[in-house]
Amino acid sequence: MSYIEIMSLEKFTIETVLSVKRWSDHLFSFTMTRPQAFKFTAGQFARIGLCVEGELVVRAYSVVSSPYDETLEFFSIVVPNGAFTSHLNELTVGTDIYLEKVAYGFLTLARYQSPEPHDLWLLATGTGVAPFLSMLQDFEVWKNYQSIYLAYSVRTREELAYVDQIQHIVDVFSEGHQGFKFIPIITRDSSAVLNQRLPTLIETGDLENIAARQLSAETSHVMLCGNPQMVEDTKNALKGKGLTMNRRGVGNIAVENYW
Ligand SMILES: Cc1cc2nc3c(=O)[nH]c(=O)nc-3n(C[C@H](O)[C@H](O)[C@H](O)COP(=O)(O)OP(=O)(O)OC[C@H]3O[C@@H](n4cnc5c(N)ncnc54)[C@H](O)[C@@H]3O)c2cc1C
DSSP, X not given: OOHHHHHHHTTEEEEEEEEEEEEETTXXXXXXXXXXXXXXXXXXXXXXXXXXXXXEEEEEEEOOSOTTOSEEEEEEEOOTTOTTHHHHTTOOTTOEEEEESSOBOSOSGGGOOBSOSSEEEEEEEGGGGHHHHHHHTOHHHHHHOSEEXXXXXXXXXXXXXXXXXXXXXXXXXXXXXXXXXXXXXXXXXXXXXXXXXXXXXXXXXXXXXXXXXXXXXXXXXXXEEEOHHHHHHHHHHHHHTTOOBOBTTBSSEEEEEOO
């Protein structure tokens, strides 16, 4: 192993896979051990790695679990022939996995200074729901926002992972909060209540209708995560309603692109 490889390995701890859950042939979740020193804020991502043919291959993964959990959970796509996920897909309980010692990312609610917290819109495609699941497992979020909307867009019904877990999270963390609404969107299912892409649902007003609230530059915090095309188009649809990008704490929209 070269000097550079040994140096870069020092940035990682080696963790152990504790469980694997398959949602479909191309979606799965797994949990692994969490070193006590690994701190993160809900919404941040970790860099995890696998040794593939003697090389360390590392990718960014949003943490699904709560900052209070003793283990770490991740939700993954399997990209056909993907340099990382085709190997990640083979992990089983007991597999070693590298975890970079620090967490990264600014898709966190602490970034918002103005407007003050009031209504929170968490808009995801596919595995982009991961950071929002972590946020919903943070009591502060429920304390700070009057209304919380989780819109989760997938192509097919079988891709709609975590539905039961979302209900469970709400039961455990909301402490009777009445302002939460889960809004599933299934774009390739004509029988689904909502089956248009998120930008369209914003332009037509359907998202606001189902939420029974208007998006507002004065009160809304809107977070987008997942497919970069969705992020770009949704950002533009929101700007069309007068919302602005959050910069240096001010503004409505915060985004994370997965590729
Ligand atoms: C900040 C951040 C957080 C991320 N969090 C997650 C996460 O929680 N879960 C997760 O599965 N991925 C996440 N990703 C993406 C992840 O880092 C890798 O891109 C993914 O594991 C694919 O790696 P690969 O080497 O197998 O595929 P690559 O060979 O890198 O192929 C990439 C291609 O696969 C597609 N692709 C990549 N990621 C996804 C995805 N998540 N959903 C659908 N298509 C995708 C895109 O078309 C992309 O061009 C995140 C990326 C970033 C930047």
